[in-house]
Amino acid sequence: MESIPYEHGLILAAILFVCGLVGVLTRRNIVFVLMSLEIMLNACGLAFVVASSRWQHAEGQVMFLMILTLAAAEVAVGLGLIIQMYRRFHTVDISVLNEMKG
Amino acid sequence: MQNWIGLLPAFPLAGFLLLVLSRGRMTKTVAGIIGAGSVGLSFLLAVMISIEFLNSGAQPFSKTLWMWMQVGGLDTGFTFFLDGLTLVMILIISGVGFLIHLYSTGFMADDPGFARFFSYMNLFVASMLVLVLADNLILLYLGWEGVGLCSYLLIGFWYDNPANGYAARKAFVVTRVGDTSMAIGLFLLFSQLGTLNIQEILLLAPTQWSTGSAVAVAASALLLGGAVGKSAQLPLQTWLPDAMAGPTPISALIHAATMVTAGVYLIARTHILFELAPSVQLIVAFVGLATLLMAGFTALMQRDIKRILAYSTISQIGYMFLALGVGAWSAAVFHLLTHAFFKALLFLAAGTVILSLHHEHDIFKMGAMRRRLPVSFWCFIVGSAALTALPFTSGFYSKDAILLAALDHPSYGMLLWVGGVLGAFMTALYSFRLVFVVFFGKSHYEQRDTQQHDDHGAVVENTSPAMFFPLLILAILSLFGGLISVPVDAVFANGALHEEAHASQFLHALMILIPILGVMISWLLYGSLSYEKAGAHLRKQLLVSPLGGLLNRFWFSGWGMDKLYQTLLVQPFLALAQVNRKDIVDLVFNSLSYVARFANSALVLTQTGNMRWYAISLVAGLVIVIGLGVWR
Amino acid sequence: MIFLFYTAAIVALIATIAVIVSTNVVHALVYLIISLLSVAVIFFALGAPFAAMLEAIVYAGAIMVLFLFVMMMLNLGQATQDEEKAWMQPRLWIGPGTLVALLLAQLTSVLFTQDVAISPVEVGVLDISVLLFGPWLLAVELASMLLLAGLVAAYHLAKK
Numbered sequence: 001m002e003s004i005p006y007e008h009g010l011i012l013a014a015i016l017f018v019c020g021l022v023g024v025l026t027r028r029n030i031v032f033v034l035m036s037l038e039i040m041l042n043a044c045g046l047a048f049v050v051a052s053s054r055w056q057h058a059e060g061q062v063m064f065l066m067i068l069t070l071a072a073a074e075v076a077v078g079l080g081l082i083i084q085m086y087r088r089f090h091t092v093d094i095s096v097l098n099e100m101k102g
Numbered sequence: 103m104q105n106w107i108g109l110l111p112a113f114p115l116a117g118f119l120l121l122v123l124s125r126g127r128m129t130k131t132v133a134g135i136i137g138a139g140s141v142g143l144s145f146l147l148a149v150m151i152s153i154e155f156l157n158s159g160a161q162p163f164s165k166t167l168w169m170w171m172q173v174g175g176l177d178t179g180f181t182f183f184l185d186g187l188t189l190v191m192i193l194i195i196s197g198v199g200f201l202i203h204l205y206s207t208g209f210m211a212d213d214p215g216f217a218r219f220f221s222y223m224n225l226f227v228a229s230m231l232v233l234v235l236a237d238n239l240i241l242l243y244l245g246w247e248g249v250g251l252c253s254y255l256l257i258g259f260w261y262d263n264p265a266n267g268y269a270a271r272k273a274f275v276v277t278r279v280g281d282t283s284m285a286i287g288l289f290l291l292f293s294q295l296g297t298l299n300i301q302e303i304l305l306l307a308p309t310q311w312s313t314g315s316a317v318a319v320a321a322s323a324l325l326l327g328g329a330v331g332k333s334a335q336l337p338l339q340t341w342l343p344d345a346m347a348g349p350t351p352i353s354a355l356i357h358a359a360t361m362v363t364a365g366v367y368l369i370a371r372t373h374i375l376f377e378l379a380p381s382v383q384l385i386v387a388f389v390g391l392a393t394l395l396m397a398g399f400t401a402l403m404q405r406d407i408k409r410i411l412a413y414s415t416i417s418q419i420g421y422m423f424l425a426l427g428v429g430a431w432s433a434a435v436f437h438l439l440t441h442a443f444f445k446a447l448l449f450l451a452a453g454t455v456i457l458s459l460h461h462e463h464d465i466f467k468m469g470a471m472r473r474r475l476p477v478s479f480w481c482f483i484v485g486s487a488a489l490t491a492l493p494f495t496s497g498f499y500s501k502d503a504i505l506l507a508a509l510d511h512p513s514y515g516m517l518l519w520v521g522g523v524l525g526a527f528m529t530a531l532y533s534f535r536l537v538f539v540v541f542f543g544k545s546h547y548e549q550r551d552t553q554q555h556d557d558h559g560a561v562v563e564n565t566s567p568a569m570f571f572p573l574l575i576l577a578i579l580s581l582f583g584g585l586i587s588v589p590v591d592a593v594f595a596n597g598a599l600h601e602e603a604h605a606s607q608f609l610h611a612l613m614i615l616i617p618i619l620g621v622m623i624s625w626l627l628y629g630s631l632s633y634e635k636a637g638a639h640l641r642k643q644l645l646v647s648p649l650g651g652l653l654n655r656f657w658f659s660g661w662g663m664d665k666l667y668q669t670l671l672v673q674p675f676l677a678l679a680q681v682n683r684k685d686i687v688d689l690v691f692n693s694l695s696y697v698a699r700f701a702n703s704a705l706v707l708t709q710t711g712n713m714r715w716y717a718i719s720l721v722a723g724l725v726i727v728i729g730l731g732v733w734r
Numbered sequence: 735m736i737f738l739f740y741t742a743a744i745v746a747l748i749a750t751i752a753v754i755v756s757t758n759v760v761h762a763l764v765y766l767i768i769s770l771l772s773v774a775v776i777f778f779a780l781g782a783p784f785a786a787m788l789e790a791i792v793y794a795g796a797i798m799v800l801f802l803f804v805m806m807m808l809n810l811g812q813a814t815q816d817e818e819k820a821w822m823q824p825r826l827w828i829g830p831g832t833l834v835a836l837l838l839a840q841l842t843s844v845l846f847t848q849d850v851a852i853s854p855v856e857v858g859v860l861d862i863s864v865l866l867f868g869p870w871l872l873a874v875e876l877a878s879m880l881l882l883a884g885l886v887a888a889y890h891l892a893k894k
Contacts, residue, residue: 003853004739007845009780012743014841016750016773018834023754024717025830028821029814031759031805033713035766039750042793045785046773053780053852058861061785062870065862068792069877073884075797079804080891086808087894093817094713101711721833728840 009050017043030085030094034078041071104151107182108167110192111231113140113147114224121221130216137220138203141227145196152189160186160592162301164237171240175296183237183301186589190435191234191367194442198359199227201572205450206351208569209457219259219349226252230360234367239288239298242368246284246332249361250277256356257348269344276341280331284368287324294321304374311378318378325372326382326389333365333419336393340663342416346408350453353408358415358449359442366422366438370431373594377429387427387511391521394420396661398528402535403658406463407452410536414489415445417525421504424522430507431594437500443583444488444497447576451481454569455540459547465536470545477565479541481573486533488580490617491526498614499584501526505613519609523616530620538628735779742775757818759805763798770794781856 016039023036045064052060082092089096117140121133128136155163162185170178203223210219229248236242258270292298294317295306311318329335334342345357356362369376369386376383394417401413418441425434455471455478456463472479488497505526508518656662708719749769756762770793777786866874 004736004780006852008743009739009776009852010845011842012746012776014838014845015747016769018838018841019747019750019754021721021837022827022830022834025714025721025834026827027754028714029759029818031801031808031810032754032762035753035762035801038766038793038797039753039769042770042773042789045789046776049777049780049782049785050852052857053782053855056855056857058857058865059870061782061857061862062865062873064785065788065866066873066877068788069881072792072797073880075800076884076888077891079800080888082804083807083892092808092810092814097713098711101709718830718833721830721837725833725836725840728837732840732844 006050006054009053010047013043013047013050016040016046028093028095030082030092033094034075034082037078038071038075041067041074104154104163104184105165106147107151107163107165107184107235110144110147110151110182110196110235111228113144113228114231115228116140117224118221118228121217121224124217128217130211133217133220134207137217137224138200138207140224141196141200141203144227144231145193145200148192148196151184152193155184155189156589160589162592164301176292176298178238178240178298180241181237182235184235185593186591187367187370187435187593188234190439190588190590192231194439195227195230195234195360198442198446198576199230199355201575202351202355202359202446202450205354205453205569205572206349208566209351209453210349213349215259219256222252222255222259223352223355226256226356226361230364233364237300239291239300239303242300242371243285243288246328246364247281249356249364250274250281250332253277253345253356253361256352257345259348259352263347266347269341269347273341273345276338277331280328280338283324283331284328287321287328290317290321290324300371304372307375307378313378314380315378318375319382322372322375322379322382323385325368325375326386329365329368330389331365332368333362333423334416335365335389335419335423336396337663339393339397339416340667343409343412346406346412350408350449350456353412354446354449354453357412358445362415362419363422363438363442366419366426366434369423369426370435370594373426373429373431376426383427383429384514385427387424387508387514387518390420390423390425390427391518391525392420393417394424394525395521395528398525398532399657400661401532402528403654405466407455407465407468407536407540408449408463410465410532411445411448411452414448414529414533415441417529418445418489421501421522421525424508424518425504428507428511428518430504432588432590433500433503433507435590436588437497437504439586439588440488440496440500440580440583443576444485444495444580447481447573447580448485448489450569450573450576451478451485454478454481454573462547465539467546468540469543469547470541471547472541475541477570477573481577482537482541484577484580486537488583489533490530490621492617492621493614494584496580496583502613506610509609523613526613527616527620530617531624534621534624535628538624543628739776739779742772742779745769746772746776755822757815757822759810759814760802763801763805766801767794767798770798780852783856784859784862 020036020039020043023039024033027033027036045067048060048063048067050060052058052064085097086092117136120136121128155161162183164181164183167180167182170180172178203220206219206223210216213219226249229245229252231245233242233245233249236245254270254274257273258267260266288298291303295303295310297303297306307318331338342357342362346353348357376386397413397417397420401410401417404410404413418437422434422437422441425431425437455468455475458475458478459468459471462468484495488495491497491501505519505522508522509515511518659665746769749765749772752765753762753769756765770789774786774789774794777783777789
């Protein structure tokens with residue numbers, strides 16, 4: 001079986017993470033922000049699974065499971081918030097929600 | 103019996119607790135029985151202890167009740183120490199205290215604060231007993247502050263009148279000056295000798311310090327500061343005349359017989375320290391001399407019966423300080439004893455006069471009370487005779503001993519003696535002025551607010567047994583108390599000065615005659631049958647003359663000391679407080695808050711409420727941190 | 735396997751970039767699902783079939799369906815899409831782009847310091863479950879509490 005270079009997997013995870021980060025930083029639509037967050041979480045999970053394969057150990061995948069749980073909970077709460085926000089302000093633009101300033 | 107010495111202060115303390123805890127729910131009879139009875143029990147115990155003590159050869163004795171605090175080198179026990187000096191003090195405190203308590207049950211009978219009065223009185227007696235029984239200076243200080251607190255509470259006993267509260271605060275604050283000095287003295291003693299046990303200090307000090315060394319001078323001067331404050335000597339005497347705002351039995355017990363003599367006790371107790379510092383001892387003598395003269399002149403001009411007695415007290419304690427200063431320790435203690443008798447008698451008699459005349463204090467509004475108040479009259483005669491040191495009264499023996507000892511002082515003997523004799527002359531003048539003005543001549547008494555006192559408007563002397571009996575006992579003691587010999591020779595055995603009179607016959611006779619002369623002059627001025635005409639004319643002449651008027655005002659105000667302190671201390675302090683109204687020191691701390699507030703307003707600008715801005719800041723921070731880690 | 739890995743990696747990359755630049759929410763969602771599925775393939779290639787299954791079922795299945803439902807509820811129309819286009823200005827991308835490029839450079843510079851190959855040996859369900867219900871039992875309980883809290887919070891927040 002041919003082997004995959006370890007760092008290639010990690011670099012893929014890094015690139016995916018960075019893509020998600022770009023999305024969080026640039027998009028104004030909150031739905032896209034949430035999706036970008038999902039991408040970042042998923043990239044973290046990928047890094048764990050790669051490490052798990054590298055060390056031939058199952059604990060990396062256990063961590064991936066935890067991240068999965070976290071993502072599920074986060075999406076549930078985040079979507080609830082989006083619904084509430086759309087009801088109140090009739091927009092999905094997060095720049096509108098800037099009342100909590102110093 | 104000596105093992106029960108701990109019960110001495112415990113009885114009055116228990117009385118205090120009972121009265122405090124059941125306040126307002128106790129009838130006056132029960133409260134009086136508890137209040138006076140607890141002190142009476144103490145007195146009985148004290149008598150039994152003294153009989154055993156004297157029978158067993160007057161051996162000093164100490165008993166540790168329990169350990170109080172044990173920190174580092176400090177080893178303070180609740181330990182009571184008994185020797186001749188302590189014995190005299192506990193007999194005075196519990197004996198005279200009991201008589202005054204008994205008297206108070208009559209004097210205070212109509213007062214709504216009856217139980218409160220007795221609770222304070224009992225606490226005072228307990229504290230005072232702790233003070234004199236203490237074998238270490240910490241315990242002594244506990245009692246010292248305890249009596250100060252009770253003095254404050256009792257001066258302000260009738261707190262409805264703001265003036266009384268002012269007098270109480272004044273007494274508290276002025277004595278605090280002395281107490282602070284004493285506390286510093288204790289620190290010094292502990293740091294130098296490593297112990298605060300009085301007997302150990304007295305043993306250690308002569309071995310470690312040479313006579314006149316700086317430490318000895320500092321320590322004894324600081325202790326003297328405490329004594330001066332408590333005993334109302336120059337320059338801290340101004341609180342005592344105002345302390346007369348309290349009920350009269352208080353003035354008798356606290357401000358004449360016991361508490362104010364605590365300073366004398368302290369110096370006598372630590373006399374070895376003062377012997378190591380001759381310069382300070384000389385200061386003690388001159389403080390006493392100056393005080394007794396100043397107070398004598400002031401007493402001559404007062405109109406308030408209690409203020410006259412207060413200045414007289416200051417003056418008599420001045421005699422005690424004079425005795426201490428010339429090393430006549432046992433003469434000082436002897437005078438303390440006789441003074442407790444006759445001054446308590448005078449105050450209680452004055453209380454009877456005041457009570458009978460419905461709280462009239464001005465002696466020039468009395469007059470001719472000889473027949474209306476016979477008991478008070480005779481008490482005043484006896485008390486004033488003893489105060490004046492007329493021959494064969496108790497005061498005669500003690501003052502005689504003091505003056506003879508003063509004459510023996512190696513360098514300033516004559517000066518101290520002349521001052522003391524002049525003071526004795528003044529004493530005769532002012533005390534018989536009081537007697538003649540109040541009890542002889544024409545009556546100037548007018549009933550004030552008659553509507554209020556309709557049913558008992560007449561002047562009727564209260565001679566209930568509770569008030570008569572103490573007066574009788576004290577009168578007997580004032581007359582014959584001079585025959586008591588105080589068993590303090592063993593305490594002062596190592597005293598350097600030998601107390602034996604070397605005065606010539608002429609000086610001795612002069613010393614005896616001068617008070618009698620004073621009484622006669624007083625009679626001419628205030629008491630003779632022609633008092634209304636010739637005496638009054640003479641007094642008017644004296645007062646009208648410019649110098650006489652000036653001296654009158656000057657002496658009436660107590661040599662202007664109050665005004666002096668008002669100008670020198672109180673007003674600058676108030677001015678300073680006025681300047682510091684905005685708290686200058688606080689500006690430093692406020693500037694901190696200004697800096698914080700400025701930083702806040704700057705940082706608030708970064709809080710835009712914009713989520714993407716926060717995210718970017720977060721990422722920028724992340725990049726910086728990782729950069730620090732990677733490209734170090 | 736190595737071919738599978740690189741192919742899936744390229745697909746995942748393209749799909750992810752498509753997510754962050756697309757203007758239509760539903761299109762973006764579909765790209766995201768593609769991305770997640772290709773990551774699942776990568777898991778498979780790395781010898782983690784259990785993780786691959788969960789990725790496909792939970793992530794691409796459950797979570798994305800949740801997203802889709804919400805999108806339908808919100809019913810964002812053409813107006814939103816035009817708005818998105820208006821917001822897509824190049825100058826907005828400069829700052830974040832620079833920062834993120836820097837971050838990526840840092841990450842890769844760390845990663846290229848070692849050179850170890852992965853030989854994909856399968857880590858099966860058994861190994862994972864032994865760990866999950868052994869030493870990590872407490873973490874599983876905590877995760878269940880987290881899900882419960884998420885459930886309650888989402889219910890409360892989305893209520894009218």
